[in-house]
Amino acid sequence: TLFRSYKKAILDYSSLQEKFPKSKRLPKSLLKIGMSFEALGMKSDAKAFYQEILDKHAKAPEAKSAKAKLK
DSSP states (O other): OHHHHHHHHHHHHHHHHHHOTTOTTHHHHHHHHHHHHHHTTOHHHHHHHHHHHHHHOTTSTHHHHHHHHHO
């Protein structure tokens, strides 16, 4: 189901975050986690990941998307 796909995406992207905390792909994975939570209707969880991008990766291209999602 779609629900299961989003949950799997969250787990997969989270494992990337745990294994490679300094990866250049981290902002992208944080954005994908946020978007997955948002798709599941879990907006407050999604906002936490968008905020983390702005707080820790403000210069990343994904920061612009994260900022837009927080509005």
